[in-house]
Amino acid sequence: MGSTMKLLRIYTDEAAFFGDRRVYQVIAIRAQEAGLAGATVLQALVGFGHTPHVHRHRVLDDDQSVVVEIVDEEDRLRAFAAALSDLPDIGLITLEEVEVLSQARRDEPAP
Template sequence: MLLRLYTDENAHVGDRRLVDELVRRAREAGLAGATVLRGRIGFGTRAGPIHQHHSLGVGDNMPMVVEIVDVEERLRDFVAELGGLRHIGLATIERVEVLTIAANQTGG
């Protein structure tokens, strides 16, 4: 399964970026893998701002997506533990077909 967590570049948990915290927690939870993607442009609600690059980078707050792969039960348990975190705009889960696993991966 693939879990996607949508947020933005300026979202923080204390002094740590939210995306960094999500990846750290996914690793600590023993999930199979996580990747952070930085979007070029996006928005979260009809009334919300469009997140995009501004000239000279002033006021940038780019959309970010954290993708995490594992079995469904572990991903749902992981999301349940994120309840106290703010600034996760959307969480989605979908079935994916794993075609290959990196050669350096070990059992589990």
């Protein structure tokens, strides 16, 4: 019943901009334009990466770590990740295998 797909994770932060849009917004828009199955943007409560700076959730602060998750076929995700090379402040990009247990068809609304 399940199928094997890939999960692409793109790490950035809220303070990263590309023009007048936040980097995570640009990634989500490009994913939709590329016809990928879907994208979810997740905000982290606490995060850190290759720098000693720790991103923490604070009221009226826009410096939280953000992760964009996209599930699709491997070749489509690899091509999409390569097309993001013009965006600044993208940290780690990972790709891993996931098993899709259930998926709403595109022509029917989700329950």
